[in-house]
Amino acid sequence: MNMTTANTARLLITCEDKPGIVQAVSSFLYHQGANITALDQYATEAQGGRYFMRVEFELEHLQSRKESLLQTFAANVAERYAMQWRLTLVSDIKKVGILVSKVDHALLELLWRHARGGLPCEITKVISNHEDLRESVENFGIPFEVVPVNKDNKAEAYAKIDELMQGNDLLVLARYMQILTEDFVSKWPMQVINIHHSFLPAFVGANPYKQAYEKGVKLIGATAHYVTTELDQGPIIEQDVERVSHDFTVEQLRDLGQDVERNVLARAVKWHLEDRIIVDGHKTVVFQ
Template identity: 75%
Template sequence: MPMTAAHTARLLITCADRPGIVQAVSSFLYHHGANIISLDQYATEEQGGTYFMRVEFALDRLQEVRDVLTRSFGDTVAAQYQMSWQLTLVGDIKKVGILVSKYDHALLELLWRWSRGLLPCEITQVVSNHEDLRDAVERFGVPYHVVKVTKENKVEAEAEIHELMAGNDVLVLARYMQILSSEFVEKWSYRVINIHHSFLPAFVGADPYRQAYEKGVKLIGATAHYVTADLDQGPIIEQAVERVSHRYTVEDLRELGEDVERNVLTRAVRWHLEDRVIVHDNKTIVFD
């Protein structure tokens, strides 16, 4: 962490749009001695829509004044504009738990970037329903837990995962092939990030790469999204595609698809960790 991270914080705001919000927030920060590093805003309509803001600011002795600052902002600006908001310190490193099955491509990309200091988080543990990736994970010094999931033990298994993962700020499904129950998802609302393949058109059912091959698609892609009870329909954080041709075998499609998946998931996780994503009405505002 650079020196500066210790006294840098981020404010994420959602509220009804009306005049004076920038003025109110920036005055609050100015009068508390903060220096605005970056400020992004977006409104859904020119007038009368919903307003979103992300402010990154620096403030000396931030750790000491954080409680006062937080309470004060809540009592004044946030109250006045009826904001949904959160204040996070860059110095409070987020804890990330990863769920995985047998595919290692997305997992290893995350671990590798994290080990190089390119993902600002602590990866606390990896939970899988299989033993396969234990070595690959433990090599990075990250604990690996196996929780077998069957039809019969699903409730208990999820309870165990929930307990293991307690204390994490966000969960990443790096090709976790189990469907999480809506009860589980609700407990981790907008704090579970998933990656799945995407095609034009979309294919329902088993073996989508074979379907893509049979349909002769010219692009294959991946979508990272927050998990909601509505499977694979949660708010999209990031997407990308690559060109393919009729010469790609099913196996070639899968290999390229995995490359897209690891890149897309990495970007989505990073943006989440940097507090760049706000969810509103089941879609995302990404201040990248």
């Protein structure tokens, strides 16, 4: 950890839009001796809408001053504007657990980017309901565990997964082909990111690329979203598509679709790790 990282923090804010918010936040940081290095903002309306802000700043001796900074900001700024807010230190490296089944493309993209320093986190372990990917994961020096899941043991299986994943800040479903229980999801609010093909809800169930081929689709894509208790209805973080034509085979559709999936998921995870996402009801604001 270098000194710049040690002294860098991010502030995320949501509140009713009112005059003076930017001045209040920037003035507060100025009087604390902080230097703002990035500031992004968004308002849903020209007047009276919802306001969102992401500020990244540098402040000497940040670690020792964190508690005082939190208390002072809450009393002097946040309460005045009825803000929902959070302050994170870049030096507090987030811990990530991954769930996967047998298909490896999304998982390996995350492990490769992490190994090359592209994902600022600690990947603590990978859990699967199958043994197939053990060697691939352990080659990256990451623990791999198997928790079988079937219709008769779901409660016990997800209780075990929840126990094994404790201490993580984020869980990633890298093509984990099981439906999480509502009880499990409720314990990880906006802390689980899923990836799936954008064919939902048109092509649900098994073999979506074959279904897409049979319907003669002209676009394929992928969606990364937070997992909620309502299946595949969580706030969308990132999406992408590629144009295809009538002469694409099922295999070509699958290959191209998996390329989209791996990149969409990696971007969504990276943005979460970099505190670029604010969840607002059923939607997200993503500062890129």
